[in-house]
Amino acid sequence: MLTRRGALGALAGGAMAWTLPRAGWSQAATVRVGSVSDLLAAAQLSGEVGFAVVDPRNGKVLEAQGADRAMPPASTVKTITTLYALETLGSGWRFPTQLIATGPVSGGKIRGDLILAGGGDPTLSTDDLADMAAQLARRGITGVTGRYLVFGASLPYAEQIADDQPVYAGYNPAISGLNLNYNRVYFEWKRAASGYALSMDARGRTAVPKVYTASVAVAQRQSPLFTYKRGQGREAWTVAQGALGASGSRWLPVRDPVSYAGDVFQTLARAQGIALPTPERVGGLPQGTLLVERGSDALPVLLRDMLKYSTNLTAETVGMTATLRRGQTATRGASGSAMSAWLRGRMGGGTARLVDHSGLGTDNRIAPLEMAQAVVLLGPKAGLKGLMKPFALRDAQGRPTQAGPVQVAAKTGTLNFVSTLTGYVTAPGGRDLVFAIFTGDLKRRAQAIGVEDPPGGKAWIARSKILQSGLLERWGTIYA
Template identity: 50%
Template sequence: MTSRRTFLLSGLAAMAGSAALANAPTVSLRPVSRRNSIFAPGAEGLKALLAQADLPGEVVCAVADVNSGRLLESHGAGQALPPASVAKVITALYALETLGGSHRFETRILATGGVSNGVVLGDLILAGGGDPMLDTDDLAQLAAALKAAGVRSVRGDFLVWDAALPTIRTIDPGQPDHLGYSPAVSGIALNFNRVHFEWKRAASGGWATTMDARTEKHRPEVSMARMRIATRSTPVYTYAEQSGTDNWTVASKALGKGGSRWLPVRNPGAYAGDVFRTLAGAHGIQLGAARQIRTLPAAQLLAQHQSPPMAEMLKAMLKYSNNLMAEMIGMSATAARSGRPSSLKESATEMSHWATARYDMPGIRLVDHSGLGEESRMTPLGLLSALIAADRSGQLKPLLKPFDLRDAKGRPIKDHPIKVAAKTGTLNFVSGLGGFMTASDGTELAFAIFSADEATRASIPRAERERPRGAKGWNRRAKALQQQLIERWGAVYGS
């Protein structure tokens, strides 16, 4: 990634931090004698390993030789379970085939009525083009470019067009309102559609709060998201929308001495418009309050910003498992293939049909492009089919990040003889892993592992889905089983 995006990508890493902790297995099995039952070739060895794990719920898996495509062993490989973020692998392949690795999204500043002597005679338009990585620094560069073009004032209105994609208030309505990994989606996004909430102790004994669109270089405060401190213990946050404004409250007893948190934005067009208005004002260009439009009129181009190329964005999406990137990129691919989708589910259904036809993926049924929705389903056999085909075309493996095998203390084993490149997926009581492994003798294998305790997941109240009781321990055990399976396959099929 380019250096100017370091701040936001570090934010992605922070958002993934709790999941990363859950990903660390608690045990590491070194290859041992095949007399050990869990390393015995054939179905009995696999059954012994799964029985030893004693993981509540369902576990399905499959492993195949990449070169021949031959299935080596499996358990329940035709059974469909929630893939969680492993679904992003299919989104990446969908975008690469439909849009191409060099595709870039454009965010434009347009003017109607022409420009005369530095005055925009009509309206000024901030037009979103589906860029999921647009940040405040990018808007600041657009504001500077507008001034450099000689614009001093705008006679008409300030408009925001975000209708290149449908507006969806949250990726997964089943998630608590305050979780930053389920923001709104539309044709424009800013800072991954998150607003920064910070609180500090005030001299008066209360708290001073700010809501801003910060990056490393800029920190403009916003008016479209507001926070009120409420005297209570729980719930920690409440949310309500009123006239396009995100209205939050936070429990006073949860604040302590100070802190900060990224909260989701529910009205992306208003957010981007609010921030651009402030940044343009810093250059002496005074704009009225942003008004959103659904139809883009004919207009003159004044300035534009291009996203990084698609291949670079997909690598970041898979590395940081960013949900908003997956949804915007996936829906943009659908729009290019068959026209603008009306909903996230419609777009995901189109992608599922594509995957079935392109990779012969039985049992795939996705409700979004990120894997956040719990109703999505995928089979290990279906994923293996896509992995092997994508590997032969050389598309996927360069985008996947290395997956560390770890010791009993959770530390990466740098000299481990098995090398893995894969995509993880984690929801409460759902864990997935799919990708490639190179055994000690150089044998290339493709594998898919899905685990889910759907009954326990279904019993979690919506308000408790950020950190439900028992989920961290279950997911840790699921990750440990994944490593055990990988080391079994390395010992049985690659040594």
């Protein structure tokens, strides 16, 4: 089995070794309790705090506290997903979306069926579909003699990423092999002469097609904010009138992305003079002739954006695709377990228990030291530091600092009463350190399940970020 010591030795000519022993990862590293205690006391943060900072040149743990305690990593799981996907799929991987004809084109008609086939692209947009419709029109196609089919079974379907989020959370949509606009629909309202004028569309930068597979109505109530019902290819929302102001908008999650994409493409094709019948879902991809193909950006670009904007759908589709490429079951939950097993294999052990690829699930667990060690061991080959975004340090009042003593490239993670950070801190002299900082109050989080903005939540997150900044400034100073 590949051990942690052996793997690092292979990377650095045998010169690297971890300070903490693998068995139990007990904290044998020096803990500088004085200044750390002051930072913790100033943060007044309820719950647990765990962190580790490691010298990537030799694997030495420079400072740690609670580092071997498994905690919820939130969106820092996307760091592991990035490493998993790049190793499995390679940097040249692109997700295809295709238009396929099952028969020849004659007299402007496809003599057979037209298939809109998704290849798992999480970034497919309305404008992309509009361009595909325009390409079809440029081939002289005006319709079909057969059916219009939509295929989204290239990835296992899941109605949502996590089960404990508000029903209206746009960051928690369905997962499918055919996705559109991150599987969100745009809801807009404006007070009219009598009641409200409501609309739902699939807006892009240039195209704003109406959506027919989703509807919304105003209900005479104060709460709940939204209700949702799905049936017969339609998604029906109601919104509480008491929560609406004069006007506004928000993205709502889509639970039936295959029907949604099929609906939108039909409208966009109609605008190009292409008449298509009602879309029909198909579970298997029929053989045919490729007419149009749209490829996503290359995988590193997708992952850089995922780490920057923390797009959960990208994490899930990329991770599930990697699991399928490894010949394993990629359903929700099973794919997260497969990534956990991969990580243990690459690290020579560990205790990570991951249930998804985005970190949205509450049951994800990994120790801060294990996260930091994964970055040290696997990050260089993946070019991980170059994919991470800058992190702005906060001063003691929580305000972003204009110019701090250290530079940070990291992935953040935020859930109700969970705030995490992992990545690279560069000291003024140019020395890189790898770190992971996890904070979480799971008791308060459990009390806020299904709540978008629980009382005290924002203040708790703000205090955690102040603590993170204090630790990063400390390490960048004393280990410069």
